[in-house]
Amino acid sequence: MSSEGSRGKRSTASATRAAATPARVRTIKEIAAIANVSVATVSRALQRPEVVNETTRLRIQEVVKRVGYTPNALARNLRTARTRLIVALLPDIANPFFSEVIRGIEQVAHESGYSVLLGETQSSLVREQAYADMVAARQADGIITMSHRVPKIPMPGRLPVVNACEYVKDKQISSVYVDNVAAAGAAVDYLVMLGHRQIAFVAGPPSSPICVDREKGYRLALQRAKLAVDPALMVSGDFSIEAGERAVELLLSQGQSFSAVFCSNDEMAIGAMRALSSHGLRVPEDVSVVGFDDIRFARYTSPALTTVAQPKNALGREAMAMLIELLADPEVPPRKRVLSADLVVRGSTAPPSPRKRK
Amino acid sequence: MSSEGSRGKRSTASATRAAATPARVRTIKEIAAIANVSVATVSRALQRPEVVNETTRLRIQEVVKRVGYTPNALARNLRTARTRLIVALLPDIANPFFSEVIRGIEQVAHESGYSVLLGETQSSLVREQAYADMVAARQADGIITMSHRVPKIPMPGRLPVVNACEYVKDKQISSVYVDNVAAAGAAVDYLVMLGHRQIAFVAGPPSSPICVDREKGYRLALQRAKLAVDPALMVSGDFSIEAGERAVELLLSQGQSFSAVFCSNDEMAIGAMRALSSHGLRVPEDVSVVGFDDIRFARYTSPALTTVAQPKNALGREAMAMLIELLADPEVPPRKRVLSADLVVRGSTAPPSPRKRK
DNA sequence: CGCCATCATGTAATCGAATACATCGCATGC
DNA sequence: GCATGCGATGTATTCGATTACATGATGGCG
Numbered sequence: 001m002s003s004e005g006s007r008g009k010r011s012t013a014s015a016t017r018a019a020a021t022p023a024r025v026r027t028i029k030e031i032a033a034i035a036n037v038s039v040a041t042v043s044r045a046l047q048r049p050e051v052v053n054e055t056t057r058l059r060i061q062e063v064v065k066r067v068g069y070t071p072n073a074l075a076r077n078l079r080t081a082r083t084r085l086i087v088a089l090l091p092d093i094a095n096p097f098f099s100e101v102i103r104g105i106e107q108v109a110h111e112s113g114y115s116v117l118l119g120e121t122q123s124s125l126v127r128e129q130a131y132a133d134m135v136a137a138r139q140a141d142g143i144i145t146m147s148h149r150v151p152k153i154p155m156p157g158r159l160p161v162v163n164a165c166e167y168v169k170d171k172q173i174s175s176v177y178v179d180n181v182a183a184a185g186a187a188v189d190y191l192v193m194l195g196h197r198q199i200a201f202v203a204g205p206p207s208s209p210i211c212v213d214r215e216k217g218y219r220l221a222l223q224r225a226k227l228a229v230d231p232a233l234m235v236s237g238d239f240s241i242e243a244g245e246r247a248v249e250l251l252l253s254q255g256q257s258f259s260a261v262f263c264s265n266d267e268m269a270i271g272a273m274r275a276l277s278s279h280g281l282r283v284p285e286d287v288s289v290v291g292f293d294d295i296r297f298a299r300y301t302s303p304a305l306t307t308v309a310q311p312k313n314a315l316g317r318e319a320m321a322m323l324i325e326l327l328a329d330p331e332v333p334p335r336k337r338v339l340s341a342d343l344v345v346r347g348s349t350a351p352p353s354p355r356k357r358k
Numbered sequence: 359m360s361s362e363g364s365r366g367k368r369s370t371a372s373a374t375r376a377a378a379t380p381a382r383v384r385t386i387k388e389i390a391a392i393a394n395v396s397v398a399t400v401s402r403a404l405q406r407p408e409v410v411n412e413t414t415r416l417r418i419q420e421v422v423k424r425v426g427y428t429p430n431a432l433a434r435n436l437r438t439a440r441t442r443l444i445v446a447l448l449p450d451i452a453n454p455f456f457s458e459v460i461r462g463i464e465q466v467a468h469e470s471g472y473s474v475l476l477g478e479t480q481s482s483l484v485r486e487q488a489y490a491d492m493v494a495a496r497q498a499d500g501i502i503t504m505s506h507r508v509p510k511i512p513m514p515g516r517l518p519v520v521n522a523c524e525y526v527k528d529k530q531i532s533s534v535y536v537d538n539v540a541a542a543g544a545a546v547d548y549l550v551m552l553g554h555r556q557i558a559f560v561a562g563p564p565s566s567p568i569c570v571d572r573e574k575g576y577r578l579a580l581q582r583a584k585l586a587v588d589p590a591l592m593v594s595g596d597f598s599i600e601a602g603e604r605a606v607e608l609l610l611s612q613g614q615s616f617s618a619v620f621c622s623n624d625e626m627a628i629g630a631m632r633a634l635s636s637h638g639l640r641v642p643e644d645v646s647v648v649g650f651d652d653i654r655f656a657r658y659t660s661p662a663l664t665t666v667a668q669p670k671n672a673l674g675r676e677a678m679a680m681l682i683e684l685l686a687d688p689e690v691p692p693r694k695r696v697l698s699a700d701l702v703v704r705g706s707t708a709p710p711s712p713r714k715r716k
Numbered sequence: 717c718g719c720c721a722t723c724a725t726g727t728a729a730t731c732g733a734a735t736a737c738a739t740c741g742c743a744t745g746c
Numbered sequence: 747g748c749a750t751g752c753g754a755t756g757t758a759t760t761c762g763a764t765t766a767c768a769t770g771a772t773g774g775c776g
Contacts, residue, residue, distance in 0.1 A: 117475035
C-alpha cells in the first residue's frame with residue numbers, strides 16, 4: 001500500500017520553491033522515493049553524511065527540508081537501542097533548590113547530545129518507580145534521582161542510575177552530594193562563635209540520610225563547643241515553609257529558651273523567621289536564624305538569610321557527567337563524590353543580645 | 359539465534375519460588391518460550407487479559423513477574439503509534455508559579471493514563487523546538503506549552519498542542535489563561551480605592567501577550583479613575599526579582615513620586631519591596647506594593663504580599679483536559695478558555711500616608 | 717588488458733511488540 | 747452426523763528506521 005504515486009520520479013528540480021508541500025507525517029521510504037534513492041541512502045545522508053556523494057546528499061537534504069521530514073525516533077531507538085534521553089527525578093519542582101541542580105544537569109547533558117526530561121515524584125515511591133520503568137521500557141537511557149531511594153530496574157549489571165544531592169547506602173550507585181556533616185557543623189560553629197549557647201535545630205525528614213547527617217553535624221558542633229545537646233530544642237519538619245513555622249511555634253509554646261535556630265533547609269528557615277516575628281521576636285536581634293541550601297529567595301528575605309550554600313550547579317553537572325560516563329562504559333566503578341558547601345553569612349545572624357530572652 | 363535452550367519446556371511448576379532468575383532484559387519471545395505459548399498470547403495476556411484462558415493467563419503473568427519482564431515501550435509505541443506521554447514546556451522551573459500548574463496537569467494526566475515529562479526551555483526558541491520535535495519524532499503524543507510561542511511541528515491537521523497561562527494569536531491552538539486585563543484592572547482599582555493617585559507599574563516582557571494585557575488593565579483602571587497615565591511611572595522587567603529591584607531603583611533615582619507600585623509578577627514585587635526598603639521606604643506605610651500570580655512565597659514576605667491570585671491548579675487541570683480531548687479527537691474545535699483571577703489582599707497595601715513623600 | 721581496491725548505492729534482515737487472519741477443538745443445533 | 751459458531755491460540759505481517767552485506771561502477775596498476 002501507500003504508493004507515493006503522483007509525485008515521485010522527477011520532482012526535485014521543478015518543485016524546489018513551489019508552494020509548500022502540505023505538512024504530513026513522512027517516512028524514510030517516502031523521502032527515498034521523492035529523492036530517487038534507497039532508504040539506506042537517506043538514512044546515511046542523515047546519520048553519516050560524509051559517506052554519501054555530495055550531490056546526492058544535498059538532494060536528499062533539500063527534500064527532507066522541503067517536505068518536512070522528522071525521522072521516527074521510536075523506530076530509530078528501537079533499532080539502535082539507545083535514546084539519548086535521560087530522566088531527572090525530583091521530589092518537588094516547587095522547591096527552588098532543585099532548579100539550579102537541574103540547570104547543571106542540562107548544561108552537561110546538552111554538551112554530550114543528551115536531552116533531559118524531568119519527572120516530579122512528590123516523594124512517592126509509586127511515581128519514582130513509574131519513571132524508572134521508562135528505563136526498563138527503553139524509553140530513556142538513564143536516570144538521575146534526587147531522592148534517597150534507588151528505584152528497581154530489572155536489568156543486567158549496573159543500573160544506569162546516578163544519585164544527586166542525596167545518597168544511598170548501595171555501594172553500586174554513584175552519588176554526588178555535599179558533606180552535610182561538615183557543612184551543618186560549620187553553620188553551628190559559626191553560631192557558637194557569635195556567642196550563642198542555646199541553639200535550636202529544625203531537622204528534615206529522618207528518612208533522608210542527608211538530614212541525619214545535618215543533625216549529626218549539629219550534634220558534633222555542640223560537642224566541640226562543650227555544649228549539651230538538648231533534645232527539647234530539636235524539632236523535625238518536612239522541608240516546607242509551614243513546617244518551619246510549626247517547629248518554632250512548638251518551641252515557643254513549650255517555653256523553650258534559645259537564641260538561635262539552625263534549620264535543615266531554607267524554606268523551613270523562612271517559616272521559622274515568620275513564626276518568630278509573628279511572636280514579636282526580632283531576627284537577628286532576639287534570635288538568629290540559619291538555613292541550608294541557599295535558594296534564590298534566601299537573599300531576599302528580610303533580613304536576608306544566613307545559610308549553607310550548596311554548590312547546586314556543580315552537583316548537577318557532576319551527576320550528569322557521571323551518568324554519561326556510566327552509559328558509555330557500564331564497567332566504570334561506582335563513586336561517591338563529595339563536594340563542599342560553604343556558609344554564606346547574611347543578615348539573619350548576630351551575636352545574642354545580652355538580656356536573656358523569654 | 360537466541361534459542362532459550364536450557365529452561366523452556368516445562369519449567370513453570372518447578373521454579374516458581376526458586377532463586378530469582380538473574381535479572382536480564384527480556385523480550386516477549388523469551389516469555390512466550392518460557393510459558394510455552396506464542397508471542398501473540400503473551401501480548402494478549404498483558405493487553406487484553408479477558409480474551410485469554412484464565413489458567414494460561416495466570417501462567418504467563420507468573421512468568422512475567424518471576425523473570426522480570428517489562429515490555430519494550432519503543433516497540434509497542436512504534437506499532438501502536440501512541441506513547442501516552444505528554445511534554446509540558448515551562449520557561450523556568452525556578453519560577454514557583456509553574457509548580458502548581460504542573461501539579462494540576464499531572465493530576466488530570468494520571469487520571470487518564472498519561473505520564474508527564476517536563477522540559478525547561480529557559481524561553482529559548484531552540485530548546486522549545488527541540489522538545490516539540492519529540493512529538494514530530496513520535497516520542498510524545500502532545501505538548502502543553504507555557505510560553506507565548508507555538509513550536510512548529512510538521513503534522514497534518516491540528517497540532518497536539520495546548521497553551522497554558524499564556525495565549526497565542528493562532529486561532530487553531532486551544533489555550534487556558536486568566537483574564538489579565540480584568541485582573542490587573544482589579545488590582546489597580548483596589549489601589550485607587552485605597553486613595554492612591556500615583557501608581558507606578560512594573561511591566562513584564564512586552565513580547566508576552568499576557569504582559570501587554572496586564573499593562574492594558576493598568577491603563578484602563580487609571581482611565582476609569584480619571585487618572586493620567588504617566589509613562590514615567592512605567593518600567594519594564596524580565597520577571598526576575600532583580601528586575602523588580604532595578605525597576606524601583608530607576609524610579610527612585612529619577613525622583614519619581616508614587617505611593618504604590620503594581621508589578622506584573624510576584625518576583626518583581628519582591629524585588630520592588632527590597633529596593634524600597636533599602637532606600638528607607640516602608641511598605642506599606644510609604645509605598646504600597648501589589649504583585650501578580652500569588653506564588654507560594656508571596657505570603658511569607660514581610661509584609662506579606664498583596665497580589666492577584668491566578669487559579670494555578672485549575673489552569674493546569676484545564677490545559678491537560680483540553681489536550682486529552684484533542685488527542686482523543688483531533689476534530690474538536692479549538693477553544694480559548696478564560697479563567698478569572700482574584701485579588702488577595704495582604705499586608706503590602708495600605709492607604710497612602712497623608713504627608714507627601716519625596 | 718584484467719584484477720582489485722574504492723566509492724556509492726541498493727537489498728534485505730533486524731529491532732520487539734501488536735494484531736489481522738488462520739487454525740483448531742469442541743459444543744450446539746438441526 | 748454434519749454444519750455452525752465460538753473460544754483459545756498460533757502464524758506471519760507490520761510499524762519505520764538502521765545496517766550488514768551485496769552489487770555495480772570507476773580507476774589505478776602491474
